Amino acid sequence: MDLDTIRTFAAAADAGRFQDAATELAVTQQAVSKRIAALERELGVRLFTRTPRGAELTIDGQAFLPHARELLRVAERAAASVRPGHRPLRVDVTSSRSAQSGLMRGFHRAHPGIDLGVLTLFDIDAAVAAIRSGTIDASFRAVGMPGRPLPEDIESVRVLDEPLQLLTGPRHALAGARSVTLAGLTGHRIWMPGIVPGTEWAAYYDDLTAEFGLTIEATGPNFGSDALLDTIADTPALATFMGEPARLVWPAGHDLRRIPVIDPAPVYPHSLLWHRDNPHPALPTLRAHLAATTAGHDRPGTWVPPWAR
Structure with missing residues (x-):
């Protein structure tokens, strides 16, 4: 059922005259008459009766009018759901406990009026595909890895360098250290499933x-952060890397230790990715917020892979 025809029927019903409906819709009176006639043929009933004063709804026209109005309301809601500025800004983060999630919580506190949709995708290929299809508006990723250039229509800006810390149980050989150098980790088993x-x-x-x-071991199934913390707490031979801003809670009996890594401090580079033609009005606000609230990059004493620079 053609929406222009339904809109014409509703306008004629409200105006009571085809000429007035034509003026409102910026079409000719002949176009209004043709649309109404086509709708009557499709429905198999007469919708209007011509009178000296214009056009009056028949009984069938009166019965159809509320349904016609509902069709127009549904169409408007459907269009509004995808209209830029009328749907949530959809952003991909790697996990709900990550530094990226913390950045989005800060953005929400600073801009509570912006509707957000935060989701988690697997890797950069999935994120880029979702950005290009319009499924999401932006994604936090480490970019520049060898052999994986971004498509020309994807923009990126580095927004956060996340320091890594060593996480150990209370019986690990480094548990009492106030800090540890990268060279000092040689020979220790770091487990990251x-x-x-x-x-x-x-x-x-x-x-x-x-x-x-x-030595980083990725063996064994990944049962999530809770299982990782249980294992690190119970196994003196294992440690793991954890981002400094990561939000983790563990039982008091675990007595886990978060130890800064220095000389140099390894940092994980987070960038924001988006499509260069994305029209969502909240996207520039997010970029400006991140630029204003995150620290500088490649500071002295830190390390990132060459491709991240």
């Missing part, structure tokens, strides 16, 4: 281990 080959975070840790001679 969430590393997936081919992802941007795998590329980051591959470069970290290669440059500093570290």
Whole structure:
């Protein structure tokens, strides 16, 4: 059922005259008459009766009018749901406990009137595909990994360098250290079961281990952060890397230790990705907020892979 025809019927019903409906819709009276006639043929009933004063609804026209109005309301709601500025700003973060999620919580506190949709995608390929299709508006990712250039229509800006800390249980050999150097981690087993080959975070840790001679094990299933914390607390031989801003809660009996890593301090580079033609009006607000609230990059004493610079 053609919406222009339905809109014409409703306008004629409100005006009581085809000429007045034509003026309101900026069409000719002949166009109004043709649309009404086509609708009557489709429905198999007469909708108007011509009178000296104009056109009056028949009984069938009166019965159809509230349904016609509802069709127009549904069409408007459908269009508004995807109209820029009338739908949530949809942003991808790697996890709900990540530094990226913390950035979005800060943005929400600063701009509570902006409707947000925060979701989690797997890797940069999935994120880029979602950005290009319009499924999401932006994504936080580490970009520049070798052999994986961004498409020309995807923009990016580095927004956060996240310092990594060593997380150990109370019986680990480094548990009492106030800080530890990267060289001091040589020979210690660092367990990170969430590393997936081919992802941007795998590329980051591959470069970290290669440059500093570290041992990172990604063996075993990834049961999530709670299971990781349980294992680290109970196994003196294992430690793991954790982002400094990561929001973690563990039982008091675990007595886990978060130890700064220095000389140099490894930082994980987070960038914001978006499509250059994305029209969502809240996207520039997000970029401006991140630019104003995040610290500088490549500070002295820090390390990132060459491709992240």
